[in-house]
Amino acid sequence: MARKTPTHQQKKWVKLLPLSKNLTEAGLQAYDTLSHKNAYQYSYKNLHNPTVLSYMEQILNENGLNDSFLSDSLRKIIEKSTSKQALKKINPSDGLRGIEMTFRLRDRFPSERIETTSRELKIELSNKDNTQLGTELQSTIDELKKFGALLSDKT
Numbered sequence: 001m002a003r004k005t006p007t008h009q010q011k012k013w014v015k016l017l018p019l020s021k022n023l024t025e026a027g028l029q030a031y032d033t034l035s036h037k038n039a040y041q042y043s044y045k046n047l048h049n050p051t052v053l054s055y056m057e058q059i060l061n062e063n064g065l066n067d068s069f070l071s072d073s074l075r076k077i078i079e080k081s082t083s084k085q086a087l088k089k090i091n092p093s094d095g096l097r098g099i100e101m102t103f104r105l106r107d108r109f110p111s112e113r114i115e116t117t118s119r120e121l122k123i124e125l126s127n128k129d130n131t132q133l134g135t136e137l138q139s140t141i142d143e144l145k146k147f148g149a150l151l152s153d154k155t
Contacts, residue, residue: 006055013046014056023047065102074099 006014013030020026027039046052060066077096125133 004051006049006052010046010049010052011055013043014052014059017056060102069104070102071100 001039009030013026016026016029017023020029021026023043024036024040027033027037027043031039033039033042073098077099124138128136
């Protein structure tokens with residue numbers, strides 16, 4: 001059964017993540033480890049843990065970083081950045097970096113989208129002589145080659 005509340009270390013990791021340079025640094029601090037490999041593994045698991053992600057979203061919402069705020073902020077930054085005078089006073093890239101981080105924390109930028117393809121292959125072998133089995137085998141090989149070519153085209 002899945003845990004309903006994050007552990008102390010997971011909560012600490014969520015709070016350290018925006019202040020850290022990367023996942024590994026947050027993991028090093030939150031899990032009090034010297035191993036970069038272990039710190040990264042903890043962080044990777046946290047990013048795929050529904051309990052941690054739910055807690056992360058709760059923290060973002062509590063701090064007013066909901067979708068509406070992000071959309072409004074992005075729109076305002078874009079509008080302000082079009083003015084030459086505004087560019088002398090502000091640096092929009094800082095604000096955009098914050099918004100990008102928040103979007104990433106909310107998983108609005110999935111690292112990759114995977115398209116899956118499946119084929120069902122059924123072979124009836126009962127009550128067939130050697131010639132029929134040979135024909136069936138050749139047909140199966142041809143289908144597998146077509147499927148292999150389809151997969152090669154998608155990569």
